[in-house]
Amino acid sequence: MKILVAIKQVPDTATQVKIGADGKTIDTTGITWIVSPYDEFAVEEALRIKEKRGQGEVVAVTLGPDRAKEALRSCLAMGCDRAIHVNDPALAAADTLATARALAAVITQEAPQLVLCGRQAIDDDMGAVTAQLAELLGWPCAYWIMEEAVDAEGKSVRVARQVEGGLEVFDLPLPAVLAAQKGLNEPRYPTLKGIMGAKKKEIKDLKAGDLGLAAEPSQLTITALEALPPRPPGRIIQGDVATAVKELVRSLREDAKAI
């Protein structure tokens, strides 16, 4: 069974981000890049499916500039068999729909039985590409999955998706698209052997033209990035616990009108 995992390279959560000179993108100087955490759940799940079945192939795919290759190497080090890097300046400002179109073209070429993604990338937090892939491919889709089990014949997958108040369990015929939620699994750390082995694995480069993608205007454009408005300065309430607690409740009631 062939499984494709779509991943994204994002700034590490702890990295400080500064607005770039154009006012629309971030200044990437000095940023530490990581594989988006939800995508690691997707990679881990794909590897587990392959291991459980004792055969198959896991292909990691990303769309991004040269630096995104590092993220693909991390996935290869975890155990993915090969990778595909859609790297084209024409797609540098791709919105979610353009990204989904490019990835859908890769999926059509690769024809996997299952596509796994993270529930959202932690840079723009849009969480849209997985659903848009499903729509473009015409495949069934489940979001925020907490459990997954592919049947023995590789014809369908049972998933539990997280919804308000519980889990909903569905059987999806394959091929299908799934978005991984935290709690699905605990991603492995690459072993030294995995890291060394990753250097020899194939990363195929693709341009927009290789995928037959026509240039099209972005449907959503970032017009500006802005710093957060400053919060009014806070106040540390002094005194012993009994006094401080009384003063806190009075402040919440009378000043902040929050309770």
Place this chain on the structure above:
Amino acid sequence: MAGAFWCLVEDDRQGLPKKVMSEVIGEASRLSNGQAEAVWITDKASEEGLKQLGEWGATKVWLLENAAFAPYRGEVWVPAVAELVAKESPRAIFGPVTSRQREFIPRLAAKLGVGLAADSVAFAMEGDKLVATRPVYAGKLLSKVAWAKTPWIATLRPNVFRPADAQAGRSAQIERPSVTIPPATMKFAERREEVSTGLPELTEAETVISGGRGMKGPENYVILEEMGRVIGAAVGASRAAVDAGWRPHRFQIGQTGRTISPKLYLGFGVSGAIQHLAGMRTSKVIVAVNKDPEAPIFKIADYGIVADLFEVVPALTSEFKKLMEK
């Protein structure tokens, strides 16, 4: 430029719209000068629910009521709603951020070939164009986005937008359009209910109490739940507490958990790591209690107490009780 602002109804599965819909309809009405319309896709609407949508200011309710619409399946909803969009040409389509809207709305946007602004926290009309503001990079920056064409599709973060005032006597015209309902390939097997804490849902609660690593263990969350019952608050946890196995993941607040924006956030033993702040930074009033005066959460807190939470929590619960009894 004419055209209605559609509001996709999120309901309680018992035939009533959730209260977050008053925020979505309120914002849509404000931006469109009163041209907000509700679109309710459900297996079960109620007269009371339809009345509620009208009182909040929806001028029309497009009711797509069919057993095939529950539980939510994108492959069934998207073609049905897209057919209605093609007939009615709304100017915008809004929905609240919920688990199913997180999937449905981007999928609808792909079907229609238009842009999507997810998890928006502000909107403005600039000339005859809509601009949305949304937090990015763990809430460290705000991104302003604009659409190339209509319908402008967006999801709205709960508890951020001013709710519409319900006006008795205001009512919506009910339309029951006929749409093609495609067969589903996904087969529903079962729903597993969470064990209810009896407290409000994290993302909907007006007050949220959160416990971090300072809680020391899973057994201590009962003191937060007791406070929650007194003031009607949801109880969540930081990633550190969830990763330690003290609370299930559904209670996690932060970048890899739930994003909340309550009127009042009370953090106990929460250090305030960036990844936690990403999920609660837009809370209106932030209270932090931590033994460590250097805890980063004090930097964004409106009120802080530097003390042992195990002394503060019982005292605070007892003060809240007195207040509620007044």
